[in-house]
Amino acid sequence: DQQVKQNSPSLSVQEGRISILNCDYTNSMFDYFLWYKKYPAEGPTFLISISSIKDKNEDGRFTVFLNKSAKHLSLHIVPSQPGDSAVYFCAARPYSGNTPLVFGKGTRLSVIA
Amino acid sequence: DTGVSQDPRHKITKRGQNVTFRCDPISEHNRLYWYRQTLGQGPEFLTYFQNEAQLEKSRLLSDRFSAERPKGSFSTLEIQRTEQGDSAMYLCASSAPKGSDRGGGGANVLTFGAGSRLTVL
Numbered sequence: 001d002q003q004v005k006q007n008s009p010s011l012s013v014q015e016g017r018i019s020i021l022n023c024d025y026t027n028s029m030f031d032y033f034l035w036y037k038k039y040p041a042e043g044p045t046f047l048i049s050i051s052s053i054k055d056k057n058e059d060g061r062f063t064v065f066l067n068k069s070a071k072h073l074s075l076h077i078v079p080s081q082p083g084d085s086a087v088y089f090c091a092a093r094p095y096s097g098n099t100p101l102v103f104g105k106g107t108r109l110s111v112i113a
Numbered sequence: 114d115t116g117v118s119q120d121p122r123h124k125i126t127k128r129g130q131n132v133t134f135r136c137d138p139i140s141e142h143n144r145l146y147w148y149r150q151t152l153g154q155g156p157e158f159l160t161y162f163q164n165e166a167q168l169e170k171s172r173l174l175s176d177r178f179s180a181e182r183p184k185g186s187f188s189t190l191e192i193q194r195t196e197q198g199d200s201a202m203y204l205c206a207s208s209a210p211k212g213s214d215r216g217g218g219g220a221n222v223l224t225f226g227a228g229s230r231l232t233v234l
Contacts, residue, residue, distance in 0.1 A: 009153075032220040043117070043204055043225030044156065051220070089155050093220060099169065100146055101223060103155035 003027045004092050006104035015113045019077040023090030023104055026071065030092040034101065035064060035075050038087045047088075048075070080111045117226035119205050125232045126195055133191045134229040138207030145188050146223060147180055148204040149173065156204055156225075162188060195233045202228040 005024045013019045023033070031052045036044035050057040050064045050073065057064050063076045077084055090104040118137040126132050138145045144163050148156035159178070160170045164185040174180075177195075182188040192199055206223040 004155075006155075034220055034222065036225075041227065043206075043227045046222045046224070049220035049222070091155075100158045100161050102158070103148075105153065105155045 002104075004090055004102050004104040006088075006090055006107050008107050009105070010108040010110070012110045012112060013080045015082055015111055016079045019075075019080045019084065019109055019111065021075040021077075021088050021090075021107050021109065023073045023075075024071055025073075025092055027092070027094070027102075028071070029095050030102075031095045032093040033064070033066060033073050034091045034093070035062075036089040036091060036103075037084075038089065038106070044089055077109075080109075082111050082113050085109055085111045117205055117207055117224055119203075119226035119229050121229060122227065123230045123232075125234065127234050128197060129194055131191065131193045132195055132231060133189055134203050134205075134231075135187060135189050136205030136226060137187045138205070139209075139224060140186075141209065142207035142224070143185070143210050144208045145182055146206040146208070147188070147190050148206065148225075150202045150204055150228070151200075159190075192231075195231075197233045200231055200233045202230050204228045 003026050034049040035047040037047050038044040048059050048062050048064050050066050055066050066073045087106045087108045089106045091101040120135045146161040147159040150156045158171050159174050160180050162182040165182050177193045180190045206225040208223050
């Protein structure tokens with residue numbers, strides 16, 4: 001069963017507007033959530049993380065929101081730029097810290113100039 | 114440090130052949146992970162090492178797969194008697210010792226290599 005779900009395979013946004021990527025999880029025993037970005041022919045690169053004890057973390061144009069009661073998190077990119085076009089993966093880390101990250105299937109973001 | 118290096122970047126082989134992938138992690142990272150990614154999927158965990166000890170293996174890792182990290186530095190992933198279903202991107206990642214993670218806010222960030230793409234004909 002998939003513990004981390006990204007239900008939107010793709011998203012198109014105009015340059016300068018907000019991109020919102022969503023992620024749902026089923027396991028209450030995750031203590032950190034991470035977002036990774038992946039360009040073609042490259043490995044995923046870390047973007048931003050949030051601890052389960054917080055509800056928001058911001059880094060420049062990127063903000064992650066966590067709603068624990070809904071088991072939902074979202075990544076906001078404002079303003080979106082063409083260089084943000086990539087596949088975005090949501091990942092979660094179990095509380096033990098000794099178990100590897102669990103990834104969602106990814107959402108392909110296309111930012112149109 | 115140049116990050117996580119993987120070799121080869123691409124491998125085409127015939128069904129039934131053996132293949133081996135190599136991963137060189139970031140030098141100060143003590144944990145090393147192997148993931149597999151197929152089209153339309155996210156990275157799926159295969160196995161990981163802390164130093165030279167293999168701590169966990171996924172049920173995805175059949176007995177045709179073996180991974181080693183003999184001196185706690187580089188690692189190899191070997192696939193014996195390859196099958197067409199083994200075609201995928203094999204990703205290696207490494208992470209810093211717990212508590213020394215910088216920039217991830219305690220999340221134990223994995224740094225990935227560019228991957229080794231395997232095509233089994």
